[in-house]
Amino acid sequence: MEGKQSSGSSEQRLQAAAMLKTVMLKQSTRSGLNLYDHLTQLLIKVMDEQPQDVVDVIEDISHDVKRALFEDKQSTLRDLPRTTAAELLAEQQRPLFSRPEDAEQEDELEETPLPNVNEIGFYMEQAGVGLGREEMQRVFLALKQLVESQELLRCRLWGKILGIECNYIVAEAECREREEEEEQISDEAAEEEEREAETQESDENEIDLLPQSTYKPPPVVPKEPIGTGANKFVYYVCKEPGLPWVKLPSVSPAQITVARQIRKFFTGKLDAPVNSYPPFPGNEANYLRAQIARISAGTQVSPQGFFQTGEEEGDEEDEAPRDSYEVNSDFEGVPVAEMAESLSTWVHHVQHILPQGRCTWMNMAVNPEDLNEEGEAEETEEEPDEPEPEVGPPLLTPLSKDEEMFNTPPWTSRMSSTLTPQHAIAVLRSNLWPGAFAYACAKKFENIYVGWGLKYAGEGYSPLVPPQPQREYPSDPEITEALDPSLEEEQVLREALEEQQAAQEELEDTDEEDEDDD
Structure with missing residues (x-):
């Protein structure tokens, strides 16, 4: 019995040790390290240095081990910061605040523009x-x-x-x-450029003899x-x-x-x-x-x-x-x-x-060619309707x-x-x-x-409110859907229609006989 208990307890310890090792091998999400490797490096450092009062300085040794792992990855060179738009603008505005050394002192009484x-x-x-x-x-x-x-x-x-x-x-x-x-x-x-373009177009038209448009733009x-x-x-x-x-x-x-x-x-x-x-x-x-x-x-x-x-003199007569x-x-x-x-x-x-x-x-x-030296239009025999x-x-x-x-x-x-x-x-x-x-x-x-450089254009567009939904049409016998008749009802209706048609034919025959007798 004692042998079985001892073997069972040893298996449990092995399982616990395996679970503990699994926990120790789990990597950290922040640094990417695990406890097993860290303790290994820590014990190696303690054996190499053999400091006094290890239990008192064990925390500092652990901190030094972690720091040594990151020193190799860090660089002492720093990237130059990028020049921001605000710094570039400030550099361009610097000459506004500088005064030339050879600038003379302006007279205070002089009128400034x-x-x-x-x-x-x-x-x-x-x-x-x-x-x-x-x-x-x-x-x-x-x-x-x-x-x-x-x-x-x-x-x-x-x-x-x-x-x-x-x-x-x-x-x-x-x-x-x-x-x-x-x-x-x-x-x-x-x-001058417009005149050259017009003369060039006229020369081309003379050579090609193409029909010209009679439209004259305003x-x-x-x-x-x-x-x-x-x-x-x-x-x-x-x-x-x-x-x-x-x-x-x-x-x-x-x-x-x-x-x-x-x-x-x-x-x-x-x-x-x-x-x-x-x-x-x-x-x-x-x-x-x-x-x-x-x-x-x-x-x-x-x-x-x-x-x-x-x-000025003479301005009163001028109505302009x-x-x-x-x-x-x-x-x-x-x-x-x-x-x-x-x-x-x-x-x-x-x-x-x-x-x-x-x-x-x-x-x-008024044609600009008709203007005289003073800029006024010369009188012609046929005066067109002048715009107001x-x-x-x-x-x-x-x-x-x-x-x-x-x-x-x-x-x-x-x-x-x-x-x-x-x-x-x-x-x-x-x-x-x-x-x-x-x-x-x-x-x-x-x-x-x-x-924004825009003129007021009135209130903004607001779409019309949709109309009220239509009500249901009132139900009455004229629009109520009738039930389908049965076979017997259809037969009775057919017989009634046949009798009515036969009576109408007899009536027409009697009318024709009366007309013949007359």
Whole structure:
């Protein structure tokens, strides 16, 4: 009996030892090691070093064994961190904060072509709009760099147009005589290319003797010269302060006309095509310039009396709309409370764009060859029916005369603070061009636009509510489905029909006999 018990207990110990070994050989999910190999390495280290008080330092020895396994896999070389987009942009913006050593100290009394953008940002912050203090400071320095590089006479922050991939910071500057000459030279070169193409086509037609179409496209409305109308100012854009400024091309009436018929978000790439219907004549740079002209014509406002139209001798007899203005030196300002309550205290100081796409209407029915030296049409014997001239609101028209669209008032005016009205400013917001704001206080005012560059198009489309489900048709004997008759009922019905038919035939025979007797 004792032999059997001892053999049974030995088998149990072997099984327990096998289970224990299995547990010790199980690898860790974190380090990939197992307890069996670790204890083996630990005992080997103890036998090799034979430290004193092994039981007290066994934990440190175990830690050293684990550390030795990972030291071979680790490298002392570190990968260089990748340059992030924010660090790259900061490196490009660094020149904005550097001042040339040889730069002379500017005279404080000298008039600067750039307004105080920080002051404008302060007032815009009270109005609840703007780009933030840090970005406004960077934009200020970027505008200063633009003024120095392009030698601009006047420059101001027009606003910021948002895009899907990148945004556009827009600067408005006054044109120079050199720009007018460059524009005139480019127009003449384009006309020469068109003439060469026409002569080449005519030569080919003479050789081939192909039938020519009698269709004549309508004349192209010429764009306004630089410094007048929609091209009164020149605009520069950049994606971020510190990046290069790009000058936008002048806008044509065809581009403004098509821009009024389409709605496209900006991508942030000036050379991107504008896929739309009707087709837009140009790329995104031209579309951006057309939208800037539309926004300026509709939202650039100023306090009434700040500007005045220049009156010269003989102007009273001229009925043409005035397109120029000058600062009124006698302007004393309008109270803020009055400007916040009445739209009559605000006026438009940018010309209205006519349906033709120009600020000044041009009669396209007159052949340019028929114009005399003064630009007037010569009288002819047969005068065709001239189109009615397009007339828009004159310059410095009060905002109270603006029309509503989609049952929405065009403007919303308020005070920046009702708690401290003595320090508040008058804030004006455009509802037709969301993102356009203006402020005024004392003799200071400014306009800014921060938005997507799209006009308000009314409320979004909401589908009609589906009609109520139709009710069940009322049940009555006329529409109730009858039960199928049995065989006996069908036989009785057949016999009744046969008797009825026989009686009818007998009646017809008797009628015929009576007619014969007569």
